[in-house]
Amino acid sequence: MTGIAEAIVAEDTRRIGGILMELKHITLRFGGVTAIQDISFDIREGEIRAIIGPNGAGKSSMLNVINGLYTPSVGEIWYKGARRPAMKPYEVARQGVARTFQNIALFKGMSTLDNIMAGRNTMMRSGLFAQALWRGRAEAEEIAHREQVEKIIDFLEIQHIRKTPVGKLPYGLQKRVELGRALAAEPSLLLLDEPMAGMNVEEKEDMSRFILDVNDEFGTTIALIEHDMGVVMDISDRVVVMDYGKKIGDGTPEEVRNAPEVIDAYLGVAHD
Amino acid sequence: MDAPATSPGELTSIPALLARNVQLFAARPAYREKEYGIWQSWTWAETEAGIRALALGFLELGLAPGDHVAVIGANRPALYWSMVAAQMCGAIPVPLYQDAVAEEMAYVLDHCGARFVVAEDQEQVDKVLEIADRVPHVEMILYHDRRGMRKYDHTRMNALADVQATGRAAGERFEKELRRRTDALGYDDTCVMLYTSGTTGRPKGVVLSNRNIIETSKASAEFDRLTEREEILAYLPMAWVGDFIFSMGQAYWCGFCTNCPESAETMYENLHEIGPTYFFAPPRYFEQRITILLIRMEDAGRLKKAMFDHFMAHAKRVGPDLMDGKPVGLWDRLRYRIGDILVYGPVRNRAGMSKVRVAYTAGEAIGPEIFEFWRSLGINLKQLYGQTEASVFITQQPDGEVRADTVGVPSPGVEVKIGETGEVFYRSPGTFVEYYKNAESTASTKDSEGWVATGDAGFFEEATGHLRIIDRAKDVGKMADGSLFAPKYVENKLKFYPNILEAVVFGAGREMCCAFINIDLTAVGNWAERNNVSYGSYQELAGLAQVLDMIAGHVEEVNASLAGDAMLAGCQIHRFLVLHKELDADDGELTRTRKVRRRIIEEKYGDLIAALYDRSAEVSTVTEVTYEDGRKGSISATLEIRDTRTVPVTAKPLEAAE
Numbered sequence: 001m002t003g004i005a006e007a008i009v010a011e012d013t014r015r016i017g018g019i020l021m022e023l024k025h026i027t028l029r030f031g032g033v034t035a036i037q038d039i040s041f042d043i044r045e046g047e048i049r050a051i052i053g054p055n056g057a058g059k060s061s062m063l064n065v066i067n068g069l070y071t072p073s074v075g076e077i078w079y080k081g082a083r084r085p086a087m088k089p090y091e092v093a094r095q096g097v098a099r100t101f102q103n104i105a106l107f108k109g110m111s112t113l114d115n116i117m118a119g120r121n122t123m124m125r126s127g128l129f130a131q132a133l134w135r136g137r138a139e140a141e142e143i144a145h146r147e148q149v150e151k152i153i154d155f156l157e158i159q160h161i162r163k164t165p166v167g168k169l170p171y172g173l174q175k176r177v178e179l180g181r182a183l184a185a186e187p188s189l190l191l192l193d194e195p196m197a198g199m200n201v202e203e204k205e206d207m208s209r210f211i212l213d214v215n216d217e218f219g220t221t222i223a224l225i226e227h228d229m230g231v232v233m234d235i236s237d238r239v240v241v242m243d244y245g246k247k248i249g250d251g252t253p254e255e256v257r258n259a260p261e262v263i264d265a266y267l268g269v270a271h272d
Numbered sequence: 273m274d275a276p277a278t279s280p281g282e283l284t285s286i287p288a289l290l291a292r293n294v295q296l297f298a299a300r301p302a303y304r305e306k307e308y309g310i311w312q313s314w315t316w317a318e319t320e321a322g323i324r325a326l327a328l329g330f331l332e333l334g335l336a337p338g339d340h341v342a343v344i345g346a347n348r349p350a351l352y353w354s355m356v357a358a359q360m361c362g363a364i365p366v367p368l369y370q371d372a373v374a375e376e377m378a379y380v381l382d383h384c385g386a387r388f389v390v391a392e393d394q395e396q397v398d399k400v401l402e403i404a405d406r407v408p409h410v411e412m413i414l415y416h417d418r419r420g421m422r423k424y425d426h427t428r429m430n431a432l433a434d435v436q437a438t439g440r441a442a443g444e445r446f447e448k449e450l451r452r453r454t455d456a457l458g459y460d461d462t463c464v465m466l467y468t469s470g471t472t473g474r475p476k477g478v479v480l481s482n483r484n485i486i487e488t489s490k491a492s493a494e495f496d497r498l499t500e501r502e503e504i505l506a507y508l509p510m511a512w513v514g515d516f517i518f519s520m521g522q523a524y525w526c527g528f529c530t531n532c533p534e535s536a537e538t539m540y541e542n543l544h545e546i547g548p549t550y551f552f553a554p555p556r557y558f559e560q561r562i563t564i565l566l567i568r569m570e571d572a573g574r575l576k577k578a579m580f581d582h583f584m585a586h587a588k589r590v591g592p593d594l595m596d597g598k599p600v601g602l603w604d605r606l607r608y609r610i611g612d613i614l615v616y617g618p619v620r621n622r623a624g625m626s627k628v629r630v631a632y633t634a635g636e637a638i639g640p641e642i643f644e645f646w647r648s649l650g651i652n653l654k655q656l657y658g659q660t661e662a663s664v665f666i667t668q669q670p671d672g673e674v675r676a677d678t679v680g681v682p683s684p685g686v687e688v689k690i691g692e693t694g695e696v697f698y699r700s701p702g703t704f705v706e707y708y709k710n711a712e713s714t715a716s717t718k719d720s721e722g723w724v725a726t727g728d729a730g731f732f733e734e735a736t737g738h739l740r741i742i743d744r745a746k747d748v749g750k751m752a753d754g755s756l757f758a759p760k761y762v763e764n765k766l767k768f769y770p771n772i773l774e775a776v777v778f779g780a781g782r783e784m785c786c787a788f789i790n791i792d793l794t795a796v797g798n799w800a801e802r803n804n805v806s807y808g809s810y811q812e813l814a815g816l817a818q819v820l821d822m823i824a825g826h827v828e829e830v831n832a833s834l835a836g837d838a839m840l841a842g843c844q845i846h847r848f849l850v851l852h853k854e855l856d857a858d859d860g861e862l863t864r865t866r867k868v869r870r871r872i873i874e875e876k877y878g879d880l881i882a883a884l885y886d887r888s889a890e891v892s893t894v895t896e897v898t899y900e901d902g903r904k905g906s907i908s909a910t911l912e913i914r915d916t917r918t919v920p921v922t923a924k925p926l927e928a929a930e
Contacts, residue, residue: 014423146309147308150308150309151308153308153309154307154308155419157535159309159534159535159537159538160534160535160537160538160541162309202901209420213419213420216420216422216423217419217422
């Protein structure tokens with residue numbers, strides 16, 4: 001009998017599909033300041049796409065362009081094969097783009113459960129009046145939504161804080177709740193703004209696992225900004241590198257790591 | 273022995289009991305599990321169908337009679353079902369401690385030679401894979417939770433739900449074989465194999481037969497009049513014999529419902545929701561809940577606090593008598609009733625103990641105050657004394673004869689005797705068959721007449737016939753002057769102080785006793801907060817002069833109480849130090865069930881012990897620590913050693929083992 005050891009090899013069974021979103025020649029100016037200058041890249045369906053760069057490189061601006069908070073001064077955004085007109089963030093959200101924020105933007109006084117329920121807001125169909133009465137369709141709808149939310153709570157292993165007001169939670173757990181709220185919208189594209197900022201090693205490992213599991217289990221496409229190079233290189237499929245609003249690298253972690261421009265600008269290691 | 277030689281009818285295995293329960297209680301709940309925020313439940317009929325499908329699936333995978341099936345994970349219906357399904361196929365379930373690191377797991381898996389492993393989730397699967405090259409006999413890993421498992425190669429792996437589906441589909445082909453195997457299960461066939469956590473040496477596989485489990489379950493269920501209407505919360509490790517008796521043996525014998533919590537962190541909340549009628553917890557649990565309650569009360573408003581204090585004092589005075597059915601005055605009864613509405617009821621409710629009819633604690637001595645606290649609230653908390661080799665029950669306290677310092681009378685069907693050295697021996701229908709692949713240990717534990725040495729020293733109280741346990745028999749030693757040395761007895765006295773988490777007493781063959789103390793971070797930290805004492809770390813808190821003063825006070829009180837007992841007066845503590853780190857199972861200093869590993873501590877802290885006895889005022893040391901993920905580090909510290917006052921004993925100390 002041969003052992004089970006050699007029989008089991010973890011393999012990547014994900015399917016990376018076609019292009020989900022394409023950004024073409026994006027330029028973003030605030031008055032005289034150019035935050036983003038002529039950047040183009042794409043995000044493929046099912047991949048984990050990272051955007052890295054030093055402080056002030058324009059990463060968060062780029063995320064804000066993607067989720068509609070900023071409208072680019074020049075350039076086009078193509079989403080699911082169609083050109084996206086200028087939109088409000090909530091319209092973008094309805095199209096299936098959800099995000100988390102660098103400085104956690106949860107409803108502090110509300111419970112974990114209510115916060116995640118709020119993430120399903122874009123999917124509620126019954127009217128205000130019906131929801132207030134909580135009868136008929138509104139009731140059935142809420143039960144269905146609650147079920148989805150409970151699955152997310154289970155997935156993120158936060159059952160024990162279901163009813164705790166999020167303001168009382170430690171930072172790492174708040175980040176997890178915020179991820180839960182974004183997931184509640186069942187996004188096709190999930191944007192994560194520094195999901196691991198301010199975390200200790202153990203919390204970072206947990207969060208990395210959750211990001212990988214979300215990508216793997218739900219097939220959600222993820223675009224993330226992150227400072228921790230180790231984490232980025234470990235979990236992303238492709239990386240865009242920005243510096244002073246310009247794109248200076250794009251490719252697999254391996255390619256990016258070895259590109260001289262990137263080493264110069266971002267990693268700060270002098271090459272001789 | 274007055275137990276019948278065979279069980280009534282054909283009820284000679286857990287699967288047979290399952291079939292009976294389907295007949296008797298088809299629509300009553302057998303299992304509940306909280307998932308997705310809701311208590312999901314399964315009736316006995318649904319349970320049987322689920323287990324049968326699993327068993328058929330196991331047959332399809334080639335599970336053979338006599339195979340060992342390792343089960344690793346937290347209390348989940350799916351895992352309990354896997355155990356019964358394995359039994360139906362004639363295989364033997366071997367539940368493992370789920371918090372064991374891969375290293376510890378390798379020994380047990382290798383020793384039992386399991387071909388099938390049932391794991392709860394990815395975490396457990398990864399552990400098994402990590403040691404896979406050392407356990408080549410593991411052919412198949414079955415898991416419950418699919419999460420994160422998709423990218424694994426499934427040639428030798430499958431989800432339990434898929435095994436069930438295959439089993440249902442294969443039904444016709446294997447029905448006959450399954451029936452043949454289930455019918456063949458005899459009363460003396462193995463029911464389960466449980467590994468003892470082992471305070472010394474390697475864990476041993478305790479083989480328990482159907483007779484052991486069913487006779488024990490029957491007798492203990494009758495003792496406390498358990499019925500199919502009980503509710504229990506299964507939250508203690510499945511690898512522990514207690515969980516197997518409560519959640520499998522008694523649950524199947526009586527037909528009551530086993531409730532599985534949502535996760536370990538939600539246990540308190542789930543307990544509150546379920547409100548079990550029959551409950552077991554180690555003394556540590558009852559202690560912790562009081563600590564939490566008292567800390568909350570410190571923060572309560574003045575009126576509430578006054579009300580709480582007033583009625584708790586009243587409960588302390590009359591509660592235990594009411595519990596034991598002794599006469600209590602009308603006025604006191606009335607006040608107790610009011611207290612019940614205002615204080616006791618709400619406290620019981622918060623603790624999830626509103627419906628508890630019978631609660632047990634065991635494993636180690638419980639502080640008398642802790643014990644009385646719960647009883648005074650009207651909770652029928654009792655003690656039992658048992659071990660894996662006895663299928664739990666050796667002695668237990670009958671209703672109305674409950675005291676903190678005894679462990680009760682012999683359980684029905686159990687004979688108990690005290691050996692010449694003071695060691696407790698027992699013989700019962702629950703007595704284990706053997707240690708698996710370890711005839712030598714079997715022979716040294718169980719004699720030809722079936723008497724088993726417990727390894728504990730104790731004696732029967734003449735007046736009441738109740739057993740009292742002093743210590744581990746091998747730890748009961750002599751001091752240099754020949755007086756009795758019972759470290760655990762002293763340690764327990766120390767641990768009854770909320771500020772002291774752990775204590776280790778030394779003194780065998782020495783002229784005096786000395787001790788290591790571990791402070792309780794919750795209690796001492798809270799004290800520090802209330803008294804404006806600042807500290808940066810556990811180590812700093814443990815080294816503060818005020819903390820040492822406080823502990824010295826406790827030690828001196830213990831000395832005074834020991835001086836009152838002629839047998840143990842020699843065990844008074846002359847010098848002590850407060851350890852700079854918590855004793856930890858990850859460092860091998862405690863067992864997984866949190867018992868002190870004396871030998872290992874003696875080796876590891878040899879320098880500290882030397883300092884205790886050479887009269888130095890302080891000692892510097894460096895200690896290696898293991899973090900949760902297995903990495904190692906070290907901490908260095910300088911510890912102050914305190915001398916404590918002892919009470920001179922006028923009477924000459926009694927000779928040990930007279």
